């Protein structure tokens with residue numbers, strides 16, 4: 122039964138990882154920038170969910186309706202004022218800029234909220250559904266998985282059906298060609314970064330009941346998101362969705378059968394193995410260069 | 411070359427007599443030792459990051475490997491500090507070779523990510539093994555070394571100074587050799603470098619190996635100096651990033667950039683930590699001590715140095731991506 | 745008969761379903777200048793990338809000075825004596841012109857002093873003597889092309905692969921450069937010369953290989969090529985009316 126329990130919790134956690142990673146992948150695809158502040162954007166979502174609940178008693182899942190537009194605007198503005206300005210710089214400078222931005226966010230949070238971890242507890246935080254065979258499914262995780270699926274579907278439709286979505290995809294395919302076709306690529310960058318921020322923050326808000334909330338909470342998710350993106354192929358949004366589930370499962374299984382202490386090591390070893398053996402990832406198209 | 415050597419000699423002489431003027435002030439000595447350490451680490455990073463252009467985001471792994479190896483050996487029957495340092499270098503070199511074998515097949519984003527992943531694997535391994543003391547870390551009690559007074563700051567001051575001067579000389583010399591030119595060529599354009607007969611894989615690994623060995627020595631000295639290490643102090647991603655920032659802010663790819671960067675950043679961190687800046691603002695009348703802002707500054711500036719690092723980094727990348735020294739450097743020479 | 749320096753046998757390179765080079769064979773003999781021509785996108789640069797080890801081949805083989813070098817890394821090929829220049833120039837931008845050429849010369853010597861002397865000599869030879877201290881990235885495109893040549897020459901090659909080295913030069917500069925290239929051959933270096941300008945190619949080359957859509961369309965003496973109806977059609981068809 123350990124197997125099925127791990128399977129289910131792996132898939133549920135993986136869903137949330139996937140959501141965060143999709144945001145990162147979208148940014149990478151459109152802007153060709155690795156966002157090292159992605160974890161901090163998740164942390165932002167966690168704190169927003171926490172304070173909306175504490176101050177206004179808004180349920181974290183309902184709060185998504187507020188958090189999403191807010192963080193989209195935030196990401197859009199950050200791209201316009203900061204990240205977008207290094208789009209033609211060497212990748213090292215881009216990485217350092219996002220690292221710096223991440224440091225600003227996490228340490229501002231440190232000043233504002235102190236390093237004491239916060240815990241968001243709703244009436245259903247620790248309730249779960251029991252399935253036959255002693256398997257339990259946490260309600261908040263189940264809810265976040267369902268919402269993640271809905272958001273993924275929405276993102277997919279947005280990219281596939283809307284004009285902006287198609288322009289985003291064209292930019293991601295080939296920035297210069299897109300520009301020649303008359304697409305406003307700098308606006309696409311802002312939209313991509315805004316959407317990436319929104320997805321990261323939503324993921325953060327949804328796991329706010331499951332993890333401790335502290336200024337550096339996003340840290341662990343940063344490397345996980347990268348692993349997922351590389352697994353799925355950097356720039357591939359669908360790849361990130363599948364990669365998220367895979368990593369969720371790998372983690373759950375290695376906790377169950379190896380030990381919790383080593384589960385992150387397993388993930389990073391897997392990450393290096395993918396980089397070496399299949400740098401394009403499962404669904405990737407952007408090459409190693 | 412002679413001018414560079416003269417500058418290094420002057421710097422060494424000035425730094426060597428400095429303790430005579432500081433008298434017996436352990437607080438200041440501690441700050442300067444930290445500066446020397448960060449300068450050594452940044453200079454070591456500069457060889458692979460600044461000259462060869464390979465941004466390793468995992469240099470804490472080599473520093474940590476030196477620190478851990480030394481601490482472990484010291485607690486399991488002190489074989490003498492030089493042997494501890496040598497063992498640390500050996501361990502670091504092995505990690506560097508393994509890292510290089512993986513990461514140097516990759517470029518750009520992938521290289522940066524892979525170097526972080528390797529360093530995280532090292533950190534998590536140290537966190538989960540028994541021999542490294544797990545989350546508790548390692549406390550070293552016996553650091554005796556010959557007739558030296560290890561409770562004084564002086565041995566550590568001179569050890570770090572020696573390491574820094576050695577690293578500077580090595581960098582200056584390297585810059586004039588074929589190896590140095592090859593590293594610069596790799597930084598500028600890997601494909602062009604390969605077309606000119608440069609074995610990318612070989613030279614990148616050489617640079618990393620050298621850099622890792624130097625970082626490891628810094629780690630060993632640190633471990634003996636502080637006598638207590640844990641993963642968050644010596645293996646954290648934050649340390650790796652601080653090493654890079656020090657180099658970037660001072661001037662990447664220049665000889666003195668890392669030294670300048672370390673001097674600025676360590677002073678800044680100290681000024682914030684000791685609340686000097688808050689006190690200054692109050693004294694200057696910019697804010698009143700009793701006001702909300704004054705109280706806030708008083709309570710919080712001590713934790714703000716990383717925030718300030720972040721702000722400086724962002725401003726630096728956006729406005730002077732070549733660092734402070736890079737701004738003054740003539741194009742096409744160093 | 746002269747020794748064969750480079751032997752290319754049934755070389756093919758596919759990118760996904762797109763065959764950039766298919767089944768191309770030809771030889772380069774010692775002290776020969778071979779012209780490689782063909783319309784845009786006909787696979788000339790890709791062929792260079794395959795020969796010098798930047799792309800793995802889909803099939804076929806490359807031999808150089810009697811050795812199989814298929815799949816050999818670019819730096820090794822260079823140390824064997826085969827060096828290429830880049831159509832899309834790749835100056836080591838923040839280094840000086842002199843340092844760029846020195847880095848080429850280090851293929852021959854470890855000593856910075858000697859490499860500096862070789863570099864100065866090469867720069868002088870290409871009429872770039874005064875440019876040594878300038879930043880390579882700041883040169884105009886024509887000079888960047890010449891820098892490519894100087895740097896490649898400094899490695900002391902047996903075979904030079906030149907990819908549109910005259911691009912960006914005006915008529916008289918081109919003539920001057922062609923003269924220099926003849927001189928390089930006189931000194932015993934064989935050359936493969938990619939160029940669009942038919943006149944430059946026919947005047948300079950001993951033999952010409954024509955590529956079209958990745959396939960070898962024709963090979964022969966310049967006079968044979970210029971009178972070959974298939975070549976004329978290909979060039980006219982691709983809009984090269986002036987050819």
Ligand SMILES: Nc1ncnc2c1ncn2[C@@H]1O[C@H](COP(=O)(O)OP(=O)(O)OP(=O)(O)O)[C@@H](O)[C@H]1O
Pocket residue numbers: 759762763764782783784785786787788789790791831
């Ligand atoms: N890395 C690559 N990936 C995919 N396709 C490629 C790649 N490099 C070249 N091609 C394709 O191979 C074909 C040949 O290109 P190549 O650059 O070799 O032509 P060329 O003869 O050098 O053209 P030009 O005269 O414009 O320089 C083109 O269709 C090009 O799109």
Ligand SMILES: [Mg+2]
Pocket residue numbers: 788789790831
């Ligand atoms: Mg070409």
